[in-house]
Amino acid sequence: MTLNATASANEPAAPIRDGGFVRFRLDVTYDGTDFSGWARQPGLRTVCGVLEEAISTVLRRPVQLTVAGRTDAGVHASGQVAHMDLPDDLDESDRLVRRLARFLPPDVRVTAITPVPVEFDARFSAIRRHYEYRITTARYGAEPLRARDTVSVPKALDLDAMRAASHALLGLHDFAAFCRRREGATTVRDLQRFDWVRSDEDSVRSGGGDGEILTAYVSADAFCWSMVRSLVGAVLAVGEGRRTVDWTAALLQERERSSSVLVAPAHGLSLVKVDYPANEDLASRNAETREVRSLPGGCC
């Protein structure tokens, strides 16, 4: 049995084409509240650990997952993607989805399992990650049923200023000021979307009449460690009037993590979608990604 799911810097860039295994894409969603993040850590409850254990038990064979975005402790995902290799075809991947639904705890779900070309790599084939960050400004805090993924900022926020400060960051830049340092990893990223959308759904529902939900939509080719939460933290400082609108653009000139940027709380953040190229473009995409981004411990 050949298990080759975990890519590392020392492996050849070309995807494995033989060895008699079949590669599967897994779509995964989780409530990050009670997980110590995605990545396996000894003695801690992690999404990867819980999933690998459940799938290995159900299939009665060891399984290793490679993931698109290694989310931190407390961060959620509605559109996480992973892949795994199995030595033979699954009779019914539909049936495995059902079996896992009964076997997994309610805070993590595998929503789909799909056979993919061996060139598909959940991490290196990804061309874009989409995150959302959810804030409420209501005086009374977050709606209880959304308290797990909504951060309470009970203040008047200047949405126009926040939008301007966000848009100033769009494009290909060195986001060093917003990234926790990882040895050898680049912090140059292409920020493709950073929008804020206001809705007053909660105040309408509860009759509270105050406060609103602000959702940040943040998309890039990839993100460094803690980058989304730092982007949100910086823009919140502008929204609260503690910084001027042009502050975020000025941060792009810095070459290392800025201590003046506060990292916004983890629980407002969700990975909602990962984009991949068409099957015929997978191989070239993988080679490109490995070239550009340094390893190991790179940023997802």
Add this chain to the structure above:
Amino acid sequence: MTLNATASANEPAAPIRDGGFVRFRLDVTYDGTDFSGWARQPGLRTVCGVLEEAISTVLRRPVQLTVAGRTDAGVHASGQVAHMDLPDDLDESDRLVRRLARFLPPDVRVTAITPVPVEFDARFSAIRRHYEYRITTARYGAEPLRARDTVSVPKALDLDAMRAASHALLGLHDFAAFCRRREGATTVRDLQRFDWVRSDEDSVRSGGGDGEILTAYVSADAFCWSMVRSLVGAVLAVGEGRRTVDWTAALLQERERSSSVLVAPAHGLSLVKVDYPANEDLASRNAETREVRSLPGGCC
């Protein structure tokens, strides 16, 4: 100090107008998962218990709440309404909302506190209660961040049949077959809305591509104990093909609780809104309600 918040059958129908107190309406929202329902019970964590204790502590005076809908254990509310009497005016009810936000646990929020006429009675003045019941048919179960208020029914459901079976129940009927018996309480109710709306938000978000969210919208002048969950349970039996479409209407002929009606799980249910008449119509509404509905322990 006069505290007269709890109405009982032996009290006069006319609302109290003097005694030097001011009446306040409270808008309340909660995640019912970790509560043993609304009503105070010795040794149990209940919404009313937690709220009365928090408000009494913050205001440094005993407070008693009267509620529109006494939800069962596990049932949620985004639009619950209660009232309380205080011996004098609150300087700033806005400030109390903020103080309670810090003092209350995250699974219950007081979203607004508003002075109201003394004729306003959260329970007896209410003219309509609106509930929602949330189901997912996805094979993988409920999305983790909505697992607390979404019931998993991983089966093909016949939505047309469910709609027909629901609409057949609309109007003024004796809903005895759907109600847990309470001595002396009428089971005649006016069911004004019982609709099902389909959305595929989750499958779109997760890329799962299977399953859909079905939300029942259920409104009546008032509901008996366990009535909404019994209505949903009966209609689900039709949707799964275990009963024919005309079964629900036939149940209206029964004069006592039907053992063939399964009560749907509590956690899918939320009280979303309570309607009240205009201030000038409060007194007449109260008298009417007390006349029609038997007490004590009546149904909210």
